[in-house]
Amino acid sequence: MTKTYQKGLAEALALAPVVPVMVIEKVEDAVPLARALVNGGLPVLEITLRTEKAMDCIRAIIAEVEGAIVGSGTVLTPEQLRDCDRLGCKFAVSPGSTGRLLGAAEDYDIALLPGGVTASECMALLEWGYAIQKFFPAEPAGGTAYLSSLASPLPQIRFCPTGGITPEKAVSYLKLSNVITVGGSWMAPKKLVEAKDWAGIEKLAAEAAQLKP
Numbered sequence: 001m002t003k004t005y006q007k008g009l010a011e012a013l014a015l016a017p018v019v020p021v022m023v024i025e026k027v028e029d030a031v032p033l034a035r036a037l038v039n040g041g042l043p044v045l046e047i048t049l050r051t052e053k054a055m056d057c058i059r060a061i062i063a064e065v066e067g068a069i070v071g072s073g074t075v076l077t078p079e080q081l082r083d084c085d086r087l088g089c090k091f092a093v094s095p096g097s098t099g100r101l102l103g104a105a106e107d108y109d110i111a112l113l114p115g116g117v118t119a120s121e122c123m124a125l126l127e128w129g130y131a132i133q134k135f136f137p138a139e140p141a142g143g144t145a146y147l148s149s150l151a152s153p154l155p156q157i158r159f160c161p162t163g164g165i166t167p168e169k170a171v172s173y174l175k176l177s178n179v180i181t182v183g184g185s186w187m188a189p190k191k192l193v194e195a196k197d198w199a200g201i202e203k204l205a206a207e208a209a210q211l212k213p
């Protein structure tokens, strides 16, 4: 069977200007946090695998949060990709890309969003079949000036920049022809999560959902 690369990913990422990138420590926080983000207007969620309980958090959100389009983040290995596919994630994000990860992705249906920064990395990903790529770490790597320069020779690639993006900077990224959406964690700050201030997070999410180029 021929593989369809990044099935449904463009449509999902186009649903909102921002994808919240989350590092969730406690499973009990996963569902209320995700609900606050979805209710605020950010339905596409990236839960990173940087915590011990990340998989449990993803499972709970998929089961309980209506309207959430759940993806995993910080997917570094073929085994993690397999587990996210089995769990029912709609997509999996990697900060970069390796031959092992891309090779493994050939066997799974889950839409992979791999990271590319240099022209060579981005071209290599295109050769593999990935026209939508993560741009990480966006701000330290060169920000909007760098990303807009890639659009001239590589207009067929669309990016989800992530890393150091604020609401103000997000607007500048969204203006670029090669940006489909931006990733960020500012709408779910650690302090508000620790305080279980879901209303506060919903408000920040609602502001983020209104961002326009």
Ligand SMILES: O=C[C@H](O)COP(=O)(O)O
Pocket (backbone or CB within 6 Å): 021, 022, 162, 163, 164, 165, 183, 184, 185, 186
């Ligand atoms: O490593 C990426 C972060 O999880 C998302 O970036 P940020 O916290 O700079 O918004």
Ligand SMILES: CC(=O)C(=O)O
Pocket (backbone or CB within 6 Å): 021, 048, 072, 073, 074, 075, 093, 094, 095, 134, 136, 162, 183
């Ligand atoms: C940076 C990012 O998006 C990731 O860890 O997957």
